[in-house]
Amino acid sequence: LTKIKPKIEYDGYVPASVTPGPLSSGEGLVERIKDATMKWDPQTNTMIISDPGVEDKRLFVLSEELASAFKVMQREGNNLSPTLRCYWDGKSVAPITKNNPIRVTDPHVCITGHITNEELLKVLDEGEHFTGLTNRFLWVCAKRGRLQPLPNGIHDNDLIRFQEEYLRCAKFAQTIGEVSRTKRADDRWIDVYPELAKDHPGILGSVCNRAEAQTARLSLIFALLCGAKEIDVCHIDWALAAWEYTMKSAEWIFDTGVKDPVQDKILKFLTENGKASLTEIHKALGNNYQKEKIQLSIKRLESGGVVSVKVVKTSGRPKQIIYLTKKTN
């Protein structure tokens, strides 16, 4: 909406600020919506505002170069990924740096990124660094429907119609406060929830294991776009349809070729030895793998029924033994 020169009256509505990226570091994302910073003034012996910060915590990032964002995330010490994850959760962000007490309270950040399938697979294949990040995005496959050598563009009148419609919804949404589901919508939600919450094995799991939260958010957006005060059954159904499309997209993108390298190594070790303790697996992975990544991979293998984990008592800390449950091929 804001990318196009406004042709309509906003009439009091302030659009979120827009940045084209590129996403390069968590600090960069924080800077745009940071809180005011205070510092001690020895002259007057009071706290003074050293930086007014930004009042409006909304930020829309349109990153045409998502590949570069994924690349910088793999660099050591880059905190883009953790920052993005905090943003998704709506948590306040306070990067820990010595001389930079900047923080962001209640961020509201939306990121739209473009990337080709080839690039995505390439950057994802190189590291498993962004487990937990990929499932905070909705993956939507898009391709050119037909060749259009002489595009007409959208007619101004049509565009204005969209703008006005959107503006109406946005203004309305800002007035209604908390949104809840209707009773019928609650029932529908309870109905579909178990299926949504189901774990998926493999790398697809790490991409899709946030289905409930994503669908809930989508249903809220659909409701607001309808100008509704409550989420109704249809909004949930639309959200489910949208979610299904993004999941199918993710399946198409991620289920071809990309494997979880940690899983592969664990499986290889297990096929050679039959069983292994966590320490042995850790050693097999080079003694320097983070426990989260190992645990995640084991959990996925476990939910896929490939391995089972047993806890064995010792005279010290209990030993966790991982068994191969069925033959792999």
Place this chain on the structure above:
DNA sequence: CATTTCAGCCAGAGATATAA
């Protein structure tokens, strides 16, 4: 082309944390 330099990688020892 041969040699030197150097950053980056990695195995693995050893230190530290954790659960009972």
Place this chain on the structure above:
DNA sequence: TTATATCTCTGGCTGAAATG
């Protein structure tokens, strides 16, 4: 306290770039 789990750090290796 013990044994296991997890993390950190170092020295050696490698291959690419710089130098002669």
